Amino acid sequence: MKFLKTIKVEEFKEILTSISSLVTEEELINIEVCFNRIVSRDIKSTINVPHFRKSRMDGYAVIAEDTFGAEEDNLIELELIETIQAGDIPQKRLNKKQCSYVATGAALPDNSNGVVMVEFTEVQEKVVLISKAVTPGTYIIEIGHDIKKGEIIVKKGALLDLATIGILASCGIKETWVYKKPKVSLLSTGNELVNQEVQNLEIGKIYDVNSIVLKKAIENTGVLVNFLGIIKDNYEDLKTAVDIALEKSDIVILSGGTSKGEGDLGPKLLEEYENIEILVHGVKIKPGKPIIFAKIKNKIIFILPGYPTSALSCFYVFIDNFLRKISGYPLRDKFSKVMAVGERIYSTVGRHEFKAVKIKEFDGVKQIYPIKTGSEAISTMFFADGYIEIEELESIIEKGEKRKVYFF
Amino acid sequence: MKFLKTIKVEEFKEILTSISSLVTEEELINIEVCFNRIVSRDIKSTINVPHFRKSRMDGYAVIAEDTFGAEEDNLIELELIETIQAGDIPQKRLNKKQCSYVATGAALPDNSNGVVMVEFTEVQEKVVLISKAVTPGTYIIEIGHDIKKGEIIVKKGALLDLATIGILASCGIKETWVYKKPKVSLLSTGNELVNQEVQNLEIGKIYDVNSIVLKKAIENTGVLVNFLGIIKDNYEDLKTAVDIALEKSDIVILSGGTSKGEGDLGPKLLEEYENIEILVHGVKIKPGKPIIFAKIKNKIIFILPGYPTSALSCFYVFIDNFLRKISGYPLRDKFSKVMAVGERIYSTVGRHEFKAVKIKEFDGVKQIYPIKTGSEAISTMFFADGYIEIEELESIIEKGEKRKVYFF
Numbered sequence: 001m002k003f004l005k006t007i008k009v010e011e012f013k014e015i016l017t018s019i020s021s022l023v024t025e026e027e028l029i030n031i032e033v034c035f036n037r038i039v040s041r042d043i044k045s046t047i048n049v050p051h052f053r054k055s056r057m058d059g060y061a062v063i064a065e066d067t068f069g070a071e072e073d074n075l076i077e078l079e080l081i082e083t084i085q086a087g088d089i090p091q092k093r094l095n096k097k098q099c100s101y102v103a104t105g106a107a108l109p110d111n112s113n114g115v116v117m118v119e120f121t122e123v124q125e126k127v128v129l130i131s132k133a134v135t136p137g138t139y140i141i142e143i144g145h146d147i148k149k150g151e152i153i154v155k156k157g158a159l160l161d162l163a164t165i166g167i168l169a170s171c172g173i174k175e176t177w178v179y180k181k182p183k184v185s186l187l188s189t190g191n192e193l194v195n196q197e198v199q200n201l202e203i204g205k206i207y208d209v210n211s212i213v214l215k216k217a218i219e220n221t222g223v224l225v226n227f228l229g230i231i232k233d234n235y236e237d238l239k240t241a242v243d244i245a246l247e248k249s250d251i252v253i254l255s256g257g258t259s260k261g262e263g264d265l266g267p268k269l270l271e272e273y274e275n276i277e278i279l280v281h282g283v284k285i286k287p288g289k290p291i292i293f294a295k296i297k298n299k300i301i302f303i304l305p306g307y308p309t310s311a312l313s314c315f316y317v318f319i320d321n322f323l324r325k326i327s328g329y330p331l332r333d334k335f336s337k338v339m340a341v342g343e344r345i346y347s348t349v350g351r352h353e354f355k356a357v358k359i360k361e362f363d364g365v366k367q368i369y370p371i372k373t374g375s376e377a378i379s380t381m382f383f384a385d386g387y388i389e390i391e392e393l394e395s396i397i398e399k400g401e402k403r404k405v406y407f408f
Numbered sequence: 409m410k411f412l413k414t415i416k417v418e419e420f421k422e423i424l425t426s427i428s429s430l431v432t433e434e435e436l437i438n439i440e441v442c443f444n445r446i447v448s449r450d451i452k453s454t455i456n457v458p459h460f461r462k463s464r465m466d467g468y469a470v471i472a473e474d475t476f477g478a479e480e481d482n483l484i485e486l487e488l489i490e491t492i493q494a495g496d497i498p499q500k501r502l503n504k505k506q507c508s509y510v511a512t513g514a515a516l517p518d519n520s521n522g523v524v525m526v527e528f529t530e531v532q533e534k535v536v537l538i539s540k541a542v543t544p545g546t547y548i549i550e551i552g553h554d555i556k557k558g559e560i561i562v563k564k565g566a567l568l569d570l571a572t573i574g575i576l577a578s579c580g581i582k583e584t585w586v587y588k589k590p591k592v593s594l595l596s597t598g599n600e601l602v603n604q605e606v607q608n609l610e611i612g613k614i615y616d617v618n619s620i621v622l623k624k625a626i627e628n629t630g631v632l633v634n635f636l637g638i639i640k641d642n643y644e645d646l647k648t649a650v651d652i653a654l655e656k657s658d659i660v661i662l663s664g665g666t667s668k669g670e671g672d673l674g675p676k677l678l679e680e681y682e683n684i685e686i687l688v689h690g691v692k693i694k695p696g697k698p699i700i701f702a703k704i705k706n707k708i709i710f711i712l713p714g715y716p717t718s719a720l721s722c723f724y725v726f727i728d729n730f731l732r733k734i735s736g737y738p739l740r741d742k743f744s745k746v747m748a749v750g751e752r753i754y755s756t757v758g759r760h761e762f763k764a765v766k767i768k769e770f771d772g773v774k775q776i777y778p779i780k781t782g783s784e785a786i787s788t789m790f791f792a793d794g795y796i797e798i799e800e801l802e803s804i805i806e807k808g809e810k811r812k813v814y815f816f
Contacts, residue, residue, distance in 0.1 A: 031604070035624050049786065052611045056784060085641070087599030089611045105600055105714075105784070107612040146785040162621050163789040163816075166716050169617040170786040174604035191495030192513060196439070196582035203460045203497045204515040209577040213570050216443050233493070306513075308574050333743070376464060376513070377554040378457065378578040381571040408571070 007280055008392075009317075009352045015279050015293065016322045022250045022298060023326070025180045031168050034160045036222055037178040038328035043154040045171040048144035055102040055115045056139040060128055062099045064114035064136040075122070075129040082109065099128055108140065115139035147171060159328060182223045182326050185245035186215055189231045189238060189256040189266065190306055209308040209378060210255040217315055218253065222329035238265050246299055251323070256306030266303045270294055291318070309381045313354055316408070336386075336406045342367030345397040347390040356384035357405060368403055384408065415688055416800075417725075417760045423687050423701070424730045430658045430706060431734070433588045439576050442568045444630055445586040446736035451562040453579040456552035463510040463523045464547040468536055470507045472522035472544040483530070483537040490517065507536055516548065523547035555579060567736060590631045590734050593653035594623055597646060597664040597674070598714055601638045617716040617786060618663040625723055626661065630737035646673050654707055659731075664714030674711045678702055699726070717789040721762055724816070744794075744814045750775030753805040755798040764792035765813060776811055792816065 026040040055061065062078060070076040082092045082100040084107060093110035094100065100109045108115070113136045120132035147153060153167050154160075160168075160178070168176060193208040194201065201207070211227050218225045226249065231241045245252040254266060270276055273296050280293035291314050292303035302319060304311040321331045342360060345368075347353045356371045368388060373380045386407040390397065397403065434448040463469065470486060478484040490500045490508040492515060498508065501518035508517045516523070521544045528540035555561060561575050562568075568576075568586070576584060601616040602609065609615070619635050626633045634657065639649045653660040662674060678684055681704050688701035699722050700711035710727060712719040729739045750768060753776075755761045764779045776796060781788045794815040798805065805811065 032620055032623075047609065050614065051609055056782070084612075085599060087601070087612050087641075105614070141784060146781065146787050162625055162720065163792070165624065166617050166621045166720070166786050167790050169604060169620045170615050170716070172604050172606070172609065172615045191493060193495070196577060196580050198580070201455065201459055201580065204492075204495050206458065206513075207578050207580045209574050212440055212577045213574040215440075216573065217570055233495075308578070312570065312574070335741070373554065374464070376549065378574050379554050382575050384571070 007282070012280050012291075012293070012318060016318060019300070019322070019326075021179075021326060022300070023179050023182050026177050027180050028175050028177050030175055031160075031165055031173065034165060034168075034176055034178060035162070036329055037160050037181075039154050039156055039158045039160060039164075039176060040179045041177045042152050042156050043168065043173065043176060045147050045149055045151055045153045045173075047147075047171055048149045049147035049170055050141055050145065051143060053108045053143055054141045055104060055106050055108060056141055057115055057117050058104050059102060059115045059117045059139065060099040060121055060130070061094070061102045061108045061112035062114050062116055062130070062134065063094055063096065063111060064134050064138065066097055066099075067114070067116060067130050067133045070130045070133045072131045075131055078128045078130060080123065080126050080128050084109065099130075113137065113140070159330065179328065182251060182323070183249040184218055184223045184225045184251045184253060184323070185249040186211070186218060186225055186227045187229065187231050187241055187245060187252070187254045188227075188306075189233060189254055191233045193230045193256075195230060210304075210306075210311055213308055214253070214255060214304075214311055214315060217312060217320070218323065221320060221323035222327035223251070223323055233265055235265055235269065238269055242269060242301075246296065246301075250299060251326075252299065252301045253304065253319075254302070255304045255311045267292060270301065270303075305375075307375050308378055309356070310375045312381060313356075313375075313387070317354060336404045338402050338404050339366050339368050341397050341399055341401050341403055342369050344399050345370045345388075345390070347394055347397070349395045350392060352392050353390040354387045355390055356380050356387050358383055359385045359405065368405055415690070420688055420699075420701070420726060424726060427703075427708070427730070427734075429587075429734060430708070431587050431590050434585050435588050436583050436585050438583055439568075439573055439581065442573060442584055442586060443570070444737055445568050445589075447562050447564055447566045447568060447572075447584060448587045449585045450560050450564050451576065451581065451584060453555050453557055453559055453561045453581075455555075455579055456557045457555035457578055458549055458553065459551060461516045461551055462549045463512060463514050463516055464549055465523055465525050466512050467510060467523045467525045467547065468507040468529055468538070469502070469510045469516045469520035470522050470524055470538070470542065471502055471504060471519060472542050472546065474505055474507075475522070475524060475538050475541045478538045478541045480539045483539055486536050486538060488531065488534050488536050492517065507538075521545065521548070567738065569738075587736065590659060590731070591657035592626055592631045592633045592659045592661060592731070593657040594619070594626060594633055594635045595637065595639050595649055595653060595660070595662045596635075596714075597639045597641060597662055599641050601664075603638060618712075618714070618719055621716055622661070622663060622712075622719055622723060625720060625728070626731065629728060629731035630735035631659070631731055641673055643673055643677065646677055650677060650709075654704065654709075658707060659734075660707065660709045661712065661727075662710070663712045663719045675700060678709065678711075713783075715783050716786055717764070718783040720789060721764070721783075721795070725762055744812045746810050746812050747774050747776050749805050749807055749809050749811055750777050752807050753778045753796075753798070755802055755805070757803045758800060760800050761798040762795045763798055764788050764795050766791055767793045767813065776813055 078099040081098050084090050084100055085103045086105040090107050090109040094112050114134040116130050116134050122129040188208045188210045192206050194205050208230050215225050215227050231237050276296045278294040294301045304314050324331050358369045359366050360369050371380050386405045388403045486507040489506050492498050493511045494513040498515050498517040502520050522542040524538050524542050530537040596616045596618045600614050602613050616638055623633050623635050639645050684704045686702040702709045712722050732739050766777045767774050768777050779788050794813045796811045
């Protein structure tokens, strides 16, 4: 068991990057519900796509050689023997000087080797006049042109985005093997917390926000989240809850209980687990310095600060893309823009600060303003448009300095 | 009834922008499932947040005046009468020269008007030595500091993002009125289409992709989608299906059946509805010129091309953000980047083309390459990284020219 000292933001990010996938179990699911899942086995097509020769245009399927010499002033006459719409099975094969109407996507009659577009034809009852010669192969989509039978169409590890699902659907595949979603257990700790079922709040109590907001934020990364409830700051209750959480899930996220106050049992509790590696205990950031990251065998525990604003900031900065990587979901692009600071901003020396900011526009120029409520206020999160990073050794950012704003 | 001529991309976008919300019905839902929904009534808080005076720090709640004069070399002695953790109800009020321990977030005892941080104190059994004076109000969060009782906390029309849900949760609100999701009916038309349950494809038949891919793309805009099945290219079947779809939903999206071939009934059918306004019939784009947009009273019908690649491109260019606006979902930011073209690209004059492209990197420089399969190939969608727009009058883009790539 080792306790690391408070570490820097970049060190923590490196530790998280070094963790690879947690889940290797597979499940077979319908492609209707496979969006954004990760394929766990190479998938081969059992058919050619298309599996029949088809027309790329509305026109007449012909024996190309029959059209040679056709021009606007030298119409060639072919006998129309059949009309083939998309979905029809051609009933007749072409003999010399015969043709069949084919709609776009329709199957071609045997013996045909070219299609003359409707624009270059004129129909007179059972006769079609051709005004343009075609070479063999014109406007024909050959068997397997798009996908060949036996070809690997989707590789193990691929993300099932819409285009990839389209490939499966077009090959007639209705189920696919994917990795199971990582399971996350979420716990809110704190004697002060009550859920929204409680009608009349006692003095000292507050409504738990993390069970709803943090839960949804975690869910949005593609993992399964199970909220295990509000746990009292009491050794036995917390131990029981964490044991259940470790049993049930791959990742355990607790909120609350990481600071130095007397009521904080999280760190004490973790120390007692055998095989635990506490990799991070405290990160030099504000808000939310207290953050713990530990591994027990192949399971992972995070303890986040209790204030919803701090918990959610920590989540976005460190855990969001980590969980997306673990579940295979597309990472969140951090959308950022450089702007000037509109009012002096203060920061604490010795902490890397993620300062919530508001963007205000005057005379068409957007500027950065600090939000003055602290991390204890839920409204801080509500009014913030994004955050700026303030380095450990900076204490003041003067009006007019340019900073990069990361938007939420 | 009016048929418009083929219109330009920008005109179509303007028509779509002019359509306002379709749904005004409301429903009351639990905040656990309200993410990305739109609030339909102003919401007021029925409580103050916090609803009791609390400490911002771990420390000692004091009567500020008792600490005046305290310094490192002039310690002031107070009697410790109580320990108040977060969640506790204070049992004692302070008298002169008394103090209570308060954890961060704990309720303050009556009469206290300041908190001395733990760092500036020393405890000796029932006595606390104070080494720093505090002014009244220090480290106290007053009642209603964050949210005031009766205040409108979320306005009608607001999107329920995580921060907004956090505000509701912290006020103890567990249900909220939201607008119902718009209902979309989706139909695939075409005699050639079969679903993935079919094991042995006959000649002429292909698997329907839009029922899975387009359905998911539509779902991702926050609307409810009901797939009404594969409809044969047969007037009676199609009429019955469209009637049911109009009855059941706010928006009807058909794929297939918009081009000029003989098997296309969509436009013919629409003409027969009373009160129909066919606002768009054909847009000068490639792939997917045939697109129809019509209004029947307050319902909307789109007919998209049948090829999945064309259907999905049309969907992304025109319908995606339109549906997001209607459902209130955040719009999709079009992420784009300017790069050089790596190989000559051809286009058809007279059509505004959305050309699927692949990005390849040579010697660290990313370049744009055309994808050579057409819109009939599902693999076009699969291999494309994004698309470039090619103006109506351009026929060739030379190698080396710079273009903006919009990523999928």
